[in-house]
Amino acid sequence: MSTAFSFRLAATDGSARLGEITTPRGTIRTPAFMPVATLGAIKGVGWNDVKASGADIVLGNTYHLMLRPTAERVAALGGLHKFIGWPYPILTDSGGFQVMSLSQLRKLDEKAVTFRSHIDGALVELSPERSIEIQTLLGADIAMQLDECIRLPAAPGDVERAMRLSLRWAERSKRAFGDPVGRALFGIVQGGDVKPLRVESARSLAAIGFHGYAIGGLAVGEPQDVMLAMIEETMPHLPADGPHYLMGVGTPDDIIEAVARGIDMFDCVLPTRNGRHGTAFTRFGAINLKNARHTDDPRPLDAESRCPAASTYSRAYLSHLVRSNELLGQILLSTINLYYYQDLMHGIRAAIAERRFDAFRQQVKEGWARGDLPPR
């Protein structure tokens, strides 16, 4: 097996792409969904179950890990894979998004963003070079450039300034990253909801040259049609020979629509976050287990699911656990949702391979639209 990082496009169906990312730590089947291990753990789900759900890769958050346990500590302990017990591929983000959303922002200038830690108030500087250093210490198989992700809506002038800064940081990130064997660096398209800025960002990143290309700064509050329009505008300007990653997205519907527009990779906290709050994602749509109609229902959530928790436990039991705020309810629903997301990706990949992606998309959406099983 080659130890190089590579991306191979196996089939296309319209704009939808079937592919395979090869890394020394394993193969990532694309389109891929990456569960989010914010602090080095998928919330509420053990690693064996994460693997069993079908995940090929998970995402770790640089911002969180740099503050606790710290990148240096993780490196001293043998790197993130060994630390958390996940020997398969890991992508780390750059920390930029969380700095903007979680920390008390101190200062953003050409050199770096300086912020106060939300844990202990310490002053921390994150530059493109430091972000790469941290991601290297963590041992990420796929690292991300530092970018400035601004909230929408924003004034076009602000969007442009952030996009141009992100481009300059992209160059610095690439220089800092160097050319390590088997590890990849992705650039991030910014430009908010301004189409020409998205195009310019994509073209400039392609000119710099990365192993893969992410679209950032979407799913930050804008309507889905704006997000999809930005993807459509951007995709023609991204190299086809690298994976395309839509950051922080999204709902099952967001994912299937983005795949239809050529996206290969996704990450999102929705399956675990909504699972912790009592919502299950299913082929019948999202189901709120707190709803009283489940309390006497002996049927499983989905008898045909590959997930044991979805096909075995009664809705009555799941509902009871959720209503009683039992930890096991959070565990089971988070697990059910991780399986559902991976099953969706599996279905997407199979459909592209067989050139029936449009039919698959329609069929899945019809299932969601029909809604849950009728009451008994």
Add this chain to the structure above:
Amino acid sequence: MSTAFSFRLAATDGSARLGEITTPRGTIRTPAFMPVATLGAIKGVGWNDVKASGADIVLGNTYHLMLRPTAERVAALGGLHKFIGWPYPILTDSGGFQVMSLSQLRKLDEKAVTFRSHIDGALVELSPERSIEIQTLLGADIAMQLDECIRLPAAPGDVERAMRLSLRWAERSKRAFGDPVGRALFGIVQGGDVKPLRVESARSLAAIGFHGYAIGGLAVGEPQDVMLAMIEETMPHLPADGPHYLMGVGTPDDIIEAVARGIDMFDCVLPTRNGRHGTAFTRFGAINLKNARHTDDPRPLDAESRCPAASTYSRAYLSHLVRSNELLGQILLSTINLYYYQDLMHGIRAAIAERRFDAFRQQVKEGWARGDLPPR
């Protein structure tokens, strides 16, 4: 296989007893520790892991289950075993203890205890007959009589009144229970810290006749030596041909000392509760993973543990999860603790079988006293 409930004493070593309880749903090796599935779930641990830890039986709380999801609902869904997905033996308590400790107590008289639900404030009456009815609806393999458990310290007059009421309720419980095949009813010794009352309670229960005998009203705040003295006083007056169950106990040290005095069964929330709060029970004693000395320690909690989480993950990772308040930390430490408790019971049983219980007890205590591994 017989479908009757039976208890067989296989060996004794001093007062320590090795035995086996046979039920239609499986065999319970004694001395046995029962993890507590308060609301129909072991907090933070999936059922596969509960079984893998070595548990033969779990405990469900009548008080909690009668209020939510309700015994009638559980019965309509096929009983507690089917509802929760645990096909092995289940013991249910009578509800009495939690009524006294959790609910706004309304009235206690000869007939019943009447209280307001802590969930919705509804007025609920729990009589000995209703408690048995509920436990039968749940489908408990071992049911407990309703008793009045009073807090210590208490005036001797109050202790005596509660003990005598518990005896009258014992008779009513037995009458209500009848003689169902394969299911057992245990009486409960009360009498607080008053030795003659304990003796009278034990003798009276033996005269009524039960499948097994519990000692209640201990580990409610009194020092360990008082608890052990009460056990010593009580045991000679309990029939030897039924299991002896010390309710709500306890720490590993409590358990090993109680086994030395003839106790066969235990239940306690400590392994999961303390696990949720960052404490691991180990053969090195209780270890607080929040302690800073673990943050850089690559060693597993206990390389020789049978529990994968204890033998695989570094102390640094477990500590990080606990300090970050990650759900996975609660899950892993609760699992580690369930394994430790079951391993302790396994060691106890093996030692009794080989007539070396005293040496085992001393060896285990020396391990706890030595404390955790020295720093690296």
